[in-house]
Amino acid sequence: MRTATRWALVALVLVVAGAVALWPRSDDRSGQEPVAAARPAEDLGVARNLAALRPCPRGGQDGPQPLRGITATCLGDGASLDVATTVAGGPALINFWATWCQPCQEELKVLDTYAQQPGAVPVVAVQVLSGESDGLELLARLGVHLPSLHDGADALRKALRASPNLPSSFVVRANGDVIQVTSPLIFSSPDQVREAVR
Template identity: 55%
Template sequence: MSRGARWAAVVLVLAVAGVVALWPRTPDPEPSGSGPPPGRPAQDLGPLRERAALRPCPAGPAGQAGASGATGQGGPAVLRGVTARCLGDGSEVDAATALSGPAVVNFWATWCLPCQGELRVLDAYAREPGAVPVVTVLVESKEGDGLELLAKLGVRLPAVFSGEDAVREAVRPRPGMPVTFVVGADGALTEVTRYPVLTSVEQVREVVG
């Protein structure tokens, strides 16, 4: 290549670079799937609560349960002072009062398929005359998803939710899901181990005693 041709190539490259630098640019599009803008209100759970129509949580105002320290009145000792939210109305409750005995307490999650059948069994048991109260604890799930599933299953059991999983951490159940406890009148917690999943009302009656 001659010297003149080389200079011509250099000039051409510089000219193209200048055009590219001056070319108007459009803003980069926002990535798809980006989250809601700051300040956007959280999901309104009111319609889901109405559809689920859960029975009220057996609890008083948060922080008041167990104040007297009387046996059987404050619920499980490990839960005193632990707060949770009642799925039925969104109120904050004291977990010890909500799960005081005698009662059956069931931990479940929306992704757990065996939990669905067990919830139906527990709901059927709770409707029987003389049944002890049954309260469920939603974990590892969103409140809205839990309400939708309960409405779909037709399960109206009282349910509480702890976003930070404080209730389950305090009780320390075995790994896995579902997990069920029987709470005695004295507040003692007994994990149900004979039946990994309760499949009949008769089994519930048996573990309640």
């Protein structure tokens, strides 16, 4: 094969390769975002059954003004709830906790004991800064069955301008006022809870 023929073949291969590279394709998605593979939603049914949480309160009233319009997931059944309606009518106690917070674990047990006593005001535990499945697993392990919300966006704590420290608790008064509990910072007995919500 002569040199001129070889160069002609190389040029032809390059022209064909360029044409193939530039040829429009029928599935061209230019200008569109790539489609991500859909991840299946985590099935928490088994974890919810094992945790056996008491139902989240669902009041018919608007609830306290600072809480209106904030939604969270009821850990017990996965329903999305307006947080304000869970404490509507007060008094009630809101407790923020996370799975990695060791003092939270002890306090959750105290709150659960208090909530089961006659005359106790409703206690709503709000899990923040940790995943739902981890929260359900922890509550099941602790034997805590409090009605619990999962606030993945931490919107409720932000709305109440709560300090970043956990655990933290707020009392919702019958008149709709929401007051942070500062003494004690962490409940160690049901009597302390009873005193705080009086």
